[in-house]
Amino acid sequence: MNGSGYKPASWLERVSAGLREFYIAPYRRTFARAQRDEEDLFMMLVFAESLGVPNPATYYTLELMPAMYERFHAWHKRMGMERSPLDHIGCC
DSSP states (O other), X not given: OOTXXXXXXXXXXXXXXXXXXXXXXXXXXXXXXXHHHHHHHHHHHHHTTTTTOOOTTHHHHGGGHHHHHHHHHHHHHHTTOSSOSOTTOOOO
């Protein structure tokens, strides 16, 4: 131990951490893509009525819209829309 109370990791712990990173790294991109796809679907569900798609859960998703406005610009760009499809959201 040094003066700060920190004990350096043993050789075995460092090897274990390196192997864990080696096995997890290829899946990190897959998990990030799955999370982004799930968020895209959720954004579509929240803004569906505003985009002209009938949504049976409009009453429940309406209160989520203000929380989603921050991410709306990145979402509509990722979906291939050059400008905001909504009149009441002028993000571009």
